[in-house]
Amino acid sequence: MLLLSSVQVSGCVTYGVECTRGLPGWLFGWSVGxxxxxxxxxxAAPVRxxxxxxxxxxxxxxxxxxxVILSYYP
Incomplete structure (x- = not known):
């Protein structure tokens, strides 16, 4: 919801305009992993x-x- 409030992201998702080249993959990949x-x-850990x-x-x-996502799509 936060991302779609941006004009650039909503235009990219809805109409395919103003799309950028993509996220910095290494930082996003490491944080997701x-x-x-x-x-x-x-x-799975048994200890609290x-x-x-x-x-x-x-x-x-x-x-x-x-x-990372929010800073890349102003």
Missing amino acids: LGALAFVVAL RVRQAALGGQLLAECTALL
């Missing part, structure tokens, strides 16, 4: 402290991915 790994650890740390890492990775 780290978020997925932290998600699995948060679900490990689950809490994994959840914090997942939230950080998801916020990083969101900020």
